[in-house]
Amino acid sequence: MYFNHPLFLITALLILVFVNLSHDGGKALKKWVLVLILMSVLIILLNPFLVSRGTTILFYFRGKQVTLEATIYGMTMALFIVNVLILSISFHLILNGNRFLYIFSKFLPRTAFLVMMAIRFVPLLKRRLDEISDVHHIRGLSMREGNMKNRMTNGMLRLQTGLTWSLEEAIQTADSMKARGYGLGKKTSYIPYYMKKRDWVWLMILCFLFALCIAGGALGYGKIVIYPVLGTLQFFGIDWTVFGCMVLLMAFPLWVEGRETLRWRF
Amino acid sequence: MQKRGTFPLLALILLFVVLCLSFILFPYQHYFIISVVIIGLFLLLFFKRFERKKVKTREIVILAMLAALAAIARVPFAGIPSVQPTSFVIITAGLVFGAESGFLVGAVAAIVSNIFLGQGPWTPWQMFSWGTMGLSAGLLRSLLSKVWVQCIFGFAWGFLFGWIMNLWIIVSNIENISWEFVIGIYASSFTHDLSHAISNVVFIAIFSARWVKILDRFKRKYGLL
Structure with a gap:
C-alpha cells in the first residue's frame, strides 16, 4: 500500500477482503487467515520492542524506551503486509494460465x-x-x-x-x-479474451484514478508522519478526494461482479 | 554462451549493487516500489536477450523441463523440513548449460513453484536470487570444476539466498530501520539459511558429479546450447 494513514489502510483491507470473497467465496483466503493473523500480531508486538525511534515514550522495557511512534508504525506495517498478501492471493486466483499467457505473450x-x-x-x-x-x-x-x-x-x-x-x-x-512447424513463423497463441471498446474506456478511467492516487500520495495526502514525532491523523479536503479515488479504484471489481450477480438473479 | 556476453552481465550486476547502496545511503521514499521496479527491469533485460537469441526448439523444451524439475524438487523432500534441492538443480543447470540458461532456469523455477505455493511480493526477489544463482554458476564454471569448490559455492549461496530474501522485508520498511531490527531479521533466518547451505553442500558433494555427467551427455548427444 502506498498510503499509510490508518483509515486508508483499514478501508483498503475491507475492500480487498470483499474482492477476495467475490472470487471463490473465501476458499483460498481461509488457508491464509491464521498465517495473516499470527504474522500481524507478531509484527505489532515485536516492532515497539525492536525499534526505539520516536519521541513519545510510553514506558521503559529493560532500559530501552518503548515509543508510541514505533507502536503505530508496527500497526501500519502489519496492515500494509496483510493488504499486500491478500492482494497477491487475489492475483494468484485471477491470473491463471490463459490470462498469464495473454498478458505476457x-x-x-x-x-x-x-x-x-x-x-x-x-x-x-x-x-x-x-x-x-x-x-x-x-x-x-x-x-x-x-x-x-x-x-x-x-x-x-x-x-x-x-x-x-x-x-x-x-x-x-x-x-x-x-x-509440426514450431518456430517457422511468428508465434501465435489461442487467446479467448479480447478488449472491447468499453473495456478500453474503463481501463482509461482506472488509469486516471490510479494517477490521481499516485499524485495525491506524492503530495503527502493520505499519509501520516510517524517518525520522529507522530503527526496529526486529521483529514483535510483533499485527503477525502484521494480517499474517494482509492475506494473507487479498489472497489471496481466488486462493482463489476456485483452488477453481474444482480442481473443474474433478477 | 559467447565470450562477449559476459561483460554486460557483470556490468548489470554492478549497476544493481550500486543502485541498492544508493537507496540505503540516500534518503528517498518508496524503496519497496522502486526496488521491485529495478528487479523487474533486471529480469526483463535477460528475458529480452532470450527473446532475441536464436534458440532451438529442443533447448526451450529442455530449459522448461529443468525449471519444472527445479520447482518440483521440493516435493519428494516435503517430509524433511527446510531441505530442498531446488538450488542444487539450478546450480548444476548453470554449470552445464551456461550463465544465461542458468538464469532462466532459476527465474522460471521461482515463478512456477510460486504458482503452486502462492505468489507474493517475494516472487521477484526469489526470481532474482535464484536467477543470479544460476547465472553465477554459469559465469564461474571454469573455476567450479572441482567438487570441493562447488561445495563452497553452494554453501555461500545458501546464505546469500536467505540474505537477499531478507532484503525485501527490510526494503519494505526502511523508515523503521534500526540495527536491532536488521539483526533480528538476519538472526531469525540464520538456522534456515544454515540448513539451506548445508543441504546444498550435501547434495553437491554426493550428486553434482553425476548430474553434471548426465546433463553433459545430453548436451553433447543432442547438440544443445
Whole structure:
C-alpha cells in the first residue's frame, strides 16, 4: 500500500477482503487467515520492542524506551503486509494460465511460452515422481526411515531418475513440436479474451484514478508522519478526494461482479 | 554462451549493487516500489536477450523441463523440513548449460513453484536470487570444476539466498530501520539459511558429479546450447 494513514489502510483491507470473497467465496483466503493473523500480531508486538525511534515514550522495557511512534508504525506495517498478501492471493486466483499467457505473450512471447510449458510439466513430473517412489518403496529405499544422509540420498536418486527419464521425453516433445512447424513463423497463441471498446474506456478511467492516487500520495495526502514525532491523523479536503479515488479504484471489481450477480438473479 | 556476453552481465550486476547502496545511503521514499521496479527491469533485460537469441526448439523444451524439475524438487523432500534441492538443480543447470540458461532456469523455477505455493511480493526477489544463482554458476564454471569448490559455492549461496530474501522485508520498511531490527531479521533466518547451505553442500558433494555427467551427455548427444 502506498498510503499509510490508518483509515486508508483499514478501508483498503475491507475492500480487498470483499474482492477476495467475490472470487471463490473465501476458499483460498481461509488457508491464509491464521498465517495473516499470527504474522500481524507478531509484527505489532515485536516492532515497539525492536525499534526505539520516536519521541513519545510510553514506558521503559529493560532500559530501552518503548515509543508510541514505533507502536503505530508496527500497526501500519502489519496492515500494509496483510493488504499486500491478500492482494497477491487475489492475483494468484485471477491470473491463471490463459490470462498469464495473454498478458505476457504480447511482449515476451518466448518467455511466456517457456513459463507455460514449465507449468505444464509440473503435474507430469509429479506423476512420474510418484511412480518412481512406488518402485523405490518396493525396492526398500525409503525416505521416511534411516539417517538424514540416507533419506536425502534416496530423495535425490528419485529426482535423478526423473531427470534422465524426463530429459529424453523432452527431446521427443521438442522434435514433435518441430515436426509440426514450431518456430517457422511468428508465434501465435489461442487467446479467448479480447478488449472491447468499453473495456478500453474503463481501463482509461482506472488509469486516471490510479494517477490521481499516485499524485495525491506524492503530495503527502493520505499519509501520516510517524517518525520522529507522530503527526496529526486529521483529514483535510483533499485527503477525502484521494480517499474517494482509492475506494473507487479498489472497489471496481466488486462493482463489476456485483452488477453481474444482480442481473443474474433478477 | 559467447565470450562477449559476459561483460554486460557483470556490468548489470554492478549497476544493481550500486543502485541498492544508493537507496540505503540516500534518503528517498518508496524503496519497496522502486526496488521491485529495478528487479523487474533486471529480469526483463535477460528475458529480452532470450527473446532475441536464436534458440532451438529442443533447448526451450529442455530449459522448461529443468525449471519444472527445479520447482518440483521440493516435493519428494516435503517430509524433511527446510531441505530442498531446488538450488542444487539450478546450480548444476548453470554449470552445464551456461550463465544465461542458468538464469532462466532459476527465474522460471521461482515463478512456477510460486504458482503452486502462492505468489507474493517475494516472487521477484526469489526470481532474482535464484536467477543470479544460476547465472553465477554459469559465469564461474571454469573455476567450479572441482567438487570441493562447488561445495563452497553452494554453501555461500545458501546464505546469500536467505540474505537477499531478507532484503525485501527490510526494503519494505526502511523508515523503521534500526540495527536491532536488521539483526533480528538476519538472526531469525540464520538456522534456515544454515540448513539451506548445508543441504546444498550435501547434495553437491554426493550428486553434482553425476548430474553434471548426465546433463553433459545430453548436451553433447543432442547438440544443445
